[in-house]
Structures are given as C-alpha cells and as structure tokens.
Amino acid sequence: MPKTDHAIELTDYERQDFSVCLGCKICASVCTVNDLDLSTNPQEMLQKLFLGKDVAADDPLVRFCTGCYRCTGACPWEIRIPDVVRALRQVHATESPFEKAFKGSVAIWGRVYEPYVLMRAVPFLLKGGYIKHMMRWMEYMGIHLPHKVKRT
Amino acid sequence: MEYGYYPGCSLTGSAHKLDKGIKKVFAKQGHTLKEIPDWNCCGAFEYGDRKELAGFSKKNLEKARGHFSEIVAPCPACYKNLREADEKREFAVTHPLDLFDEAFFAAMKQDRDLKGQVFTPYYGCILLRPKETAIRNNTVMEETITRFGGDVAGEAVKDRCCGGNQIFINKDVTEKLSRLVLDKSRGTIVVFCPLCHMAMKTFSGERKVVYYTDLLLYIMGENSTL
Numbered sequence: 341m342p343k344t345d346h347a348i349e350l351t352d353y354e355r356q357d358f359s360v361c362l363g364c365k366i367c368a369s370v371c372t373v374n375d376l377d378l379s380t381n382p383q384e385m386l387q388k389l390f391l392g393k394d395v396a397a398d399d400p401l402v403r404f405c406t407g408c409y410r411c412t413g414a415c416p417w418e419i420r421i422p423d424v425v426r427a428l429r430q431v432h433a434t435e436s437p438f439e440k441a442f443k444g445s446v447a448i449w450g451r452v453y454e455p456y457v458l459m460r461a462v463p464f465l466l467k468g469g470y471i472k473h474m475m476r477w478m479e480y481m482g483i484h485l486p487h488k489v490k491r492t
Numbered sequence: 493m494e495y496g497y498y499p500g501c502s503l504t505g506s507a508h509k510l511d512k513g514i515k516k517v518f519a520k521q522g523h524t525l526k527e528i529p530d531w532n533c534c535g536a537f538e539y540g541d542r543k544e545l546a547g548f549s550k551k552n553l554e555k556a557r558g559h560f561s562e563i564v565a566p567c568p569a570c571y572k573n574l575r576e577a578d579e580k581r582e583f584a585v586t587h588p589l590d591l592f593d594e595a596f597f598a599a600m601k602q603d604r605d606l607k608g609q610v611f612t613p614y615y616g617c618i619l620l621r622p623k624e625t626a627i628r629n630n631t632v633m634e635e636t637i638t639r640f641g642g643d644v645a646g647e648a649v650k651d652r653c654c655g656g657n658q659i660f661i662n663k664d665v666t667e668k669l670s671r672l673v674l675d676k677s678r679g680t681i682v683v684f685c686p687l688c689h690m691a692m693k694t695f696s697g698e699r700k701v702v703y704y705t706d707l708l709l710y711i712m713g714e715n716s717t718l
Contacts, residue, residue, distance in 0.1 A: 350543075406655050406656075406658055443539075489531070
C-alpha cells in the first residue's frame with residue numbers, strides 16, 4: 341500500500357473526500373508556510389492524495405506546516421489539511437528528537453514531564469543553538485515530580 | 493460555581509504562571525476549579541493518528557464523567573482535543589476566554605485601569621480555528637483592554653501563526669513567524685496560549701509578553717503581574 345493511502349487511513353478522511361477540492365488555491369494564498377519564503381501549495385498535496393501518488397517527506401508543507409488551520413478556515417470545504425500533514429509525518433516517521441521525547445514521556449507517565457523531555461532533547465538543543473535562549477526561559481522552569489497516571 | 497478543570501501538562505510545568513493566574517481569577521470571582529482526577533496528556537498535536545489522539549481525551553472525559561458537566565481547559569490544544577473528543581456533546585467543554593463575559597466584568601472588582609498603556613491582544617491559531625472548536629467571542633481580549641482604558645494595537649496580526657509548534661523542530665521557522673507578528677504590533681503582547689507565550693517571549697527582546705490572566709489580575713489590583 342502506498343504511504344499516502346496509509347496516511348489517509350490515519351485521518352478522518354477517505355481518499356475520495358479530496359475529490360471535492362475545487363482547485364481554488366485559497367489554501368496556498370493563506371498558508372503560513374508561504375510566509376517563510378517557501379513555495380507551497382496544499383491543493384497540490386490534496387490532488388496527489390486523491391490520485392494515490394506519494395507525498396515526499398521533504399515536501400515543504402510536510403516539513404514546515406505549523407498546524408495553524410488558516411487553510412481550513414479559508415477552504416470552501418473546510419478540509420483539515422494540518423490533520424493530513426500530521427498523518428503524513430507519522431507514516432514518514434519524521435519526528436524530531438523533541439517529539440520522540442514528548443511521546444516517550446507520555447508512554448512512561450501518561451503525561452508530559454518537561455524535565456524528562458528536556459533531558460532527552462539535550463543533544464538536539466545543544467546542536468540546534470537553543471542554549472542562547474535559556475536565559476529567557478528561566479521563568480518557565482520549576483521543580484516538580486512527575487505524576488504517574490494509573491493504567492486503565 | 494464549580495467547574496471541572498483540565499490543566500494539561502504545560503500548566504503543571506512551563507505554563508505554571510497561567511495555571512496560577514486562572515485559579516486566582518476564578519477564586520476572586522467566587523468560582524471553584526476542581527481538577528479532573530488522574531487526568532492524562534491530551535496528546536497535543538504530536539499524534540498523526542486521529543483515533544489515537546482522540547483516545548487520550550476520551551479517557552479524560554471518562555475520568556470526568558459523573559463528577560462534572562462543565563470542563564474548563566485553558567491550554568488551546570487541550571481545549572480543542574477535549575472538545576473534539578466529546579462527540580456527543582455530553583460535557584460543556586469551555587475555554588476560559590468564553591467565560592469572561594458581561595456578567596464576569598460586572599462582578600469583577602476593579603482596582604486599576606490600563607490608561608496610557610498599549611497592548612497587542614494575540615490569539616494565535618487554535619483559539620480561532622477550526623471554527624467548530626473556536627471560542628465564541630473572538631474580540632474578548634480587545635474588549636477587555638478598551639473597557640479598562642488601554643489602547644489596542646496589532647489587530648492585523650492577532651490571528652497569525654507564531655510558529656510555536658515548530659519551536660523545538662526548526663526554531664528558525666518560529667523566529668521568522670514570531671517576528672512577523674512582533675514587527676506588526678505594538679506594546680505589551682497579551683496571549684492565552686502557552687506555546688504562543690514561549691514563542692513570543694523567546695524573540696520579543698524588550699517587549700513584554702503576558703498572559704491575559706496577568707492583565708486581569710493587574711486590573712484587579714494584584715502586584716507585579718504586568
């Protein structure tokens with residue numbers, strides 16, 4: 341099965357749902373990714389999904405979608421493009437170390453325990469030049485122990 | 493009135509200021525926030541599988557069942573996930589911004605005003621979109637600022653994306669998007685979302701970034717909230 345089909349299964353959509361796209365490209369005109377001087381057209385992605393073609397992991401929309409839902413707000417059919425992008429990220433397994441740490445914490449405690457996420461993401465934070473922002477993040481720090489959610 | 497309270501992970505950690513702020517504002521108005529027992533993470537935006545994502549919030553709704561009918565969730569991501577998981581509308585899942593109405597302000601004790609101060613009320617994305625889960629009054633922050641004599645700026649960018657979602661993935665994306673908002677606005681940035689707070693705070697330089705609850709507490713007479 342192509343990865344795109346598997347991605348669609350993860351959303352609330354079916355492939356034929358994307359046939360309603362009118363090709364108006366209003367999604368592209370409001371897309372936050374285009375504020376980054378990248379050229380992206382979500383409508384093309386919907387077309388690929390409808391035709392059963394693959395959407396690459398390095399597609400600018402897949403990489404940089406911020407999940408702002410401006411496209412959904414503008415779309416005549418209110419198609420939830422960010423939901424589709426998240427499913428594509430999942431099938432392409434392109435999670436960042438931070439996202440992996442987030443999910444790791446949820447798997448252990450049932451909640452996001454930020455000190456754990458930070459610890460696990462340290463190499464990424466060092467390499468990515470995040471340390472210079474630490475001073476501004478002091479107000480976010482606090483000491484608390486993790487709460488473990490009971491398994492049900 | 494007693495509300496079920498879903499703080500979510502951020503409010504127990506990096507957004508502890510919002511947690512304290514909300515609790516204080518509600519307490520001052522005579523309302524009680526009672527935490528959903530043993531709540532779990534809502535999954536935020538990290539899960540590509542819609543069923544898996546909804547599963548987290550469905551568990552939280554189960555834990556609230558029998559205890560509460562109205563649930564308050566301040567974090568926009570938690571609020572959206574809970575609302576979407578409550579398919580049968582069994583609960584009134586409410587964002588606090590929808591509770592700051594005429595009756596709230598009529599009952600509020602005012603100690604200070606905002607005269608001579610400029611604010612940019614910044615909503616970001618999830619409070620306003622998608623429309624099924626958007627807050628009812630999308631000018632509530634502006635109304636608060638003008639009601640107490642402050643000046644409102646930055647209307648054109650109030651619903652733009654700060655890129656906070658990408659801050660720990662590609663922070664250059666967040667920097668560029670946050671700067672777009674900062675450059676087209678003036679004064680203190682007023683936010684409600686913990687992620688918007690972090691994105692704005694990281695790149696705001698000398699500009700102040702505060703939670704809406706800080707603004708309310710300042711008006712109510714609390715010290716050093718602005």
